[in-house]
Amino acid sequence: MMSPLTKRLPRLLKDGWAKYIVVFMVMVLLIGIVSGMLVANKSMIHALEENKEELNQEDGHLELAYEASDELVEAMEQYGIRIYYQPYMQFDEDNDLDGEADGEVRVYIVSDTDKIASGEEVNGIDVIKGELPDDEAEIAIDRMHADNAGIKVGDEISLNDKLYKVTGLIARVDYSTLHKKATDFMFDALTFDVAVVTEEEFNSIEGKLYYQYAWKYNDPPQDEKEEIKVSEKLMGNLVTEIERYDNQLLDYAPSYANGAVQFAYDDLTGDLTMTTVIMIIFEVVLAFIMAITTSNTITRESAVIGTLRASGYTRMELTIHYISVPVMVTLLAALVGNILGYTCFKDVIVGMYYNSYSMPNYDTIWNARAFIESTVIPLVVMFAINIIIVGRKLRLSPLKFLRHDLSTSKRKKARRLPRWSFINRFRLRILLSNAVDFIVLFAGLFLCMFLMFFTFALPGTIDHYKDTVVDDMFAGYQYVLKSPVDANGQILETSASGAERYAAANLVTDMKYKKGESIAVYGYEEGSSHFDLPYDLEKDEVYVSSAFADKFKLKTGDSIRLKGEFDDSTYEFTMKGVFEYCGSCSIYMPIDNFNIIFGNEEGYFNGFLTDEPIEDIDEIYIMSSIDKEDLVSIANQLDHSIGGYMRYFSFACVAISLLLMFLITKIIIEKNAVSISLVKVLGYLPGEVASLYIMASSIVALFSMIISLFLSKALAGILFDIFLKEYDGYFPMYVQESKYPLILLLNIAAYALVAIIDYSRIKKIPMTDALKNVE
């Protein structure tokens, strides 16, 4: 039988409509975002995994200094792999046709769809827009780069002094992010592009050829652990063969270690738990707000409840009655949230992914996990918290309800307070008797500020990195040579200003804090102007870049264990001091020591540091060069991918904290409406009433904000370290000092708005409330 109480439900809904609407909106937002995020995410992962199969993604690739002979290919293939030749060329790209290079483009030969399907070729292409090139002077370029650079199908771009018509925007399966080098920390879609042209076109282009070979395992490894083992063994074998055939291994990139393949996938499969957890905490806060609202209604209606209980209604019936409105609001929010989640929120998130990654086409797929995390969990949280709090409250005896004595504590007398002025004691009483509401307020504010802190910390960190990495650069230009001598055995020289030889090698860490992080080892010349470091060091003494020292928490005197990147050799150094360089984890030693340690001939070097570009050395001897632009391009990319969104997010955070403060102060004022009305009747001026009832909230809000800010900073630092440990390289979390007051001010401004609303709420409470004698 339907309880006659049901008739009261519309009234309950009407009484608290403003709160229910706010809670409803926030819940729709949370549920929508979580489900949108999870659905988008799962759909993307699905698309990536499907493409990996269908477009025959490589298991890895390597790069040789010279073209591999058939014998070498055959020799390599005996180790259980199939080799696919996929050469590329790299040019400056001029996409606004102003004659200036806007970035670099890596050009491959367009793959053949049938051959991809039959497995004769690897690394197929997903065409996002337009079509593949099939004629001279036609090109298809990476979709994400095109978006970033504002290139559309049909536009023309110039490379190698030739105009090409862009026929299509594509995503190559081996470039889900535009990592220039497999080991780059970050991709660069702003100034780096991957493109395909027809085979005839490719062969007709004049330019330096890069000898890249992809491979696929005949027996694919079962999991990543096995893959690592197999690929490490494979590398040893390949190095032997390559040397036997007088070639040189320049790059070895198994897929699991290839950023271009792995970065997006890792990102998609990685960071969602944190977000979901934050959302769930938000939902807990909301559930508490609902529960508090309900329990205030119960307090207000305690006489009715007492009478109903006394006349035979069960606790269960009343509990169901009082939680049914919150439950209905939640259910409705879940429904609307899911609809939005699968539509516009999903589109927003997908947009974010497309804004960062070269994603293939995708289909939206239904996702059980999304449903559980976005909908089932919030519902359970809402029900559980409401049932517990409301149920507990209703457990009191009917007599207590009739007496309006709903305190659950056994305390007979009121807490004694310090000898403050009456007004301050009054405020303290308000604070104490509304403690639960204030705790919820604190929790909510903390969450908002924590998230907001990140929205400032991420761009702040990127900018800081950008600033310091340029300041710290040891030279304007850094060149890596293929060998120190030219084809005639002459030692390479340059007259570029500030030119200085150096030697560099790559090792990986073998340390307790983290194994396998790539470390650049530099040997510098005596009296180096680029490295202001002493030369008379013991063989095992090294200087350590500040990035390395900070990340691994190293102090002078600590020992540093490294091992070979491609072999089993091990090295042990002692840290002599810090060299201020935040761009990479590296160590520095005199070049003589370097050559002894790495078994090089005396006088060996493999690069130049200069103040201006080198023009007097033939490009064929140069393996790579780095200048300021290359370093900041990482930061620019990050800025581009996340910077813009962060501003929206920080406003979203302020908006949510505003709504929370609005809700909770509203609840507090409603709860105290009779008292407020009473003191007005007694002759308290509006300002005095506000100073009592708003001041208590203000103090809590302000303290919550300040404490939250400090807590956020500490917590974010810890989380950031954990996050960075996973990746190579280091940049410390950085928030400009001026941002702290800004974060505070934004929230205080939001609170001020709420306080103004509160003030008018208080003013509006009629004095007759106190006289109605209803209670």
Next chain:
Amino acid sequence: MSDDIKKFLEISNIKKGFGQGDSRQEVLRGMNFEVAKGEFCVLLGPSGSGKSTLLNIIGGIDKADSGYIAINGDKLEDMNDKALTLYRRKHLGYVFQLYNLIPNLNVKENIEVGSYLSDSPLDIDELLNTLGLWDHRYKLPNQLSGGQQQRTSIGRAIIKNPDILLCDEPTGALDYNTSKEILKLIEDVNQKYGNTIIMVTHNTELQHMADHTIKLRDGLVRKNIVNENKVSVDQLEW
């Protein structure tokens, strides 16, 4: 009694109605009477006769449709919200039927709510003793009996030694003996501090303890009686 004193509180042609159109109800239909300073005045009348409505208008909480209230010649009608608040603050004390204490303040603090409003409040400890609340001063309202709550409420009203004490059925929710105690207390206050008291009640017997009784019916003053030989509430039975 001289005219001057008589004019301390003037209720002049007060009219008040509620509602619109058909459901319009004229509650007060031209009330006229005066209360002298220091007088103990009782308002009698059947339920619904507009006693509380009148008291609210005197208290500046509600506004009359026409007519005016004047205290010492100052008309409430001419005052803005702030002036009305200051009027209540300076001149008025309230005692309600259901006590209306602030639930999260203890007894002493509830009384301090009143003393805060006065520049020269009575001594609170002495008052707590007078009210018989000394032992209960740290209790919260919901830990008190009805009588104790009402005494607290009286304490809150009189600690600022108001010119006028408005009591709306102060004993309406109390038993016979407790009611008597409370009435005795109000009587003592009137005698000790000389406050003007306007007390609304159903109990016709109480007119004998008053200096002045106003009987209302159908929105008009039906009787305005000055009682020359009042007796103490101790001697009344009902």
